[in-house]
Amino acid sequence: MSFDAFMKVDGVEGESLDDGHKGWVELLSYHYNARQSISQTASSSGGATAGGVFLGDFQISKYVDRATPKLFELCCKGSHIKNVTIRIHRAGTEKFKYLDIVLEEVLISLVSGQGADQTGLPTEAVSLNYGRIKFEYSQQRRADGGSAGIVSGGWDRTANKPFA
Structure with a gap:
């Protein structure tokens, strides 16, 4: 399944012309991870303990665009960004927004030029470190393509508790 992905960074203008995402940054890919450390000491119930x-940093890849200089500058300055929103749509004639990822209290920890991809256009990778992350998934009904409900979840790393 193909998808369209966009990123909105407070104070940074992208080049998207997509309806509903004008001025956002168009993404080629994204990556995130959460890793739970597991103790080798068994709990009183006999299982491993968490x-x-x-x-890890939230990582995106994108083509070089008008956002590139500002993202680079924000990384170099260590500037705090209040919010970054990543929005994922299923591609097609009727785009369906099925995942929003909102990062709060963000620092850009890496901007790395990649040279050209298979299209011959230069790309870059950007890593975002954050204080809070929230996922909002919209399930799509198979019968008519409408929304079948929303599931939210997230984590506040500064308070070390759920954030939704």
Whole structure:
């Protein structure tokens, strides 16, 4: 299944001309991870015990565009960004928004030029470190393509508790 992905960064203008995402940054891909440390010491019930969660940086790849200089500058300055929103749509004639990922209290930890991809256009990778992350998934009804409900979840790494 193909998808369309967009990113909105407070104070940064992208080049998307997509209806509903004008001025957002168009993404080629994204990556995130959460890793739970597991203790080798068994609990009183006999199973392994959980330690603490490690949240890796949220990583995106994109073509070089008008957002590139500003993202680079924000990384170099270590500027705090209040919000970054990543929006994922199923591609097609009727786009269906099925995932929003909102990052709060963000620092850009990496901007890395990649040269050209198979299209011959230069790309870059950007890593985002964050204080809070929230996922909002919209399930799509198979019968008519409408929304079948929303599931939310997230984590506040500064308070070490759920954030939804």
